[in-house]
Amino acid sequence: MDLTVYLATMLKSLRQGRGWSLSRLAEETGVSKAMLGQIERNESSPTVSTLWKIATGLNVPFSTFIAPPEEETPRAYDPQQQAMVVTPIFPWDEKLHFDLFSINLAPGALSESTPHEAGVIEHVIVISGVLDMCIDGQWRTIAAGSGLRFAGDEAHAYRNSTAQTTHFHSLIHYPKEKAAGKPAAKTTTTNESDNPE
Known part of the structure; x- marks a missing residue:
């Protein structure tokens, strides 16, 4: 099945399974009713950031x-050759509650992410290039071989300020139950030199 057809079918199925109208879905996601309708009819491919919403x-x-x-x-999600290309390495695992993605961010690209559900923890590991990340309103630079762990239920952004494509992995860990508040995990940076030989 074509990936955009699958996406459109899945969105409509999830919405109808909840008994939601397009208006209700728009309220819950922050994506316009018109755009959601276009996606469901396979008339438009959402950006990565819209799909996250x-x-x-x-x-x-x-x-x-x-x-x-x-x-x-799994195939890469690259609607209209956009600046951020996302490829699942390990799609959603029901037992372990995580997604693992390989992501390429084009030179000069900026991708802003809305907060994920409460309790989500994200781990970003840069494979090649340099990645800037905005967490808690502060930009941090992550070099190849280094990583960052942070609470994904806050707004965050990814930026490639270089002239080369940045390649990184993102592991999204979802809570097994709805969290009552913020996750306990703090933002943590690691790099190869932090690990003992």
Whole structure:
């Protein structure tokens, strides 16, 4: 199945399964009713950031929309060759409650992410290039071989300020139960030199 067709079908199925109208879905996700209708009719492919909003509003993992279960090899989500290309490495795991993605961010690209559901922890590891991340309103630079762990239920942003594509992995860990408040995990930076030989 074409990935955009799968996405459109999955969105409509999830919305109808909840008994929601397009208006209700728009309220829950912060995405316009018109855009949601276009996505469901496969007339428009959402950006990665829009798809994150939809997944968060529906309280489902991001890979729900881009990793059809019948596919052995997940494909990259690259609508209209956008600046951020997301490929599932390990799609949603029901037992372990995580998604793991390989992400390429084009030179000069900026991607802003709305907060995920309460209790989500994100781990970012830069494979090649340099990644800037905005957490708690502060920009941090992460070099290849280093990582950052942070609470994903706060707004955050990814930026590539260089002339080369930045490649990083993102592991999104979802709570097994709805968290009552913020997760206990703090923002943590690691790099190869922090690890004992």
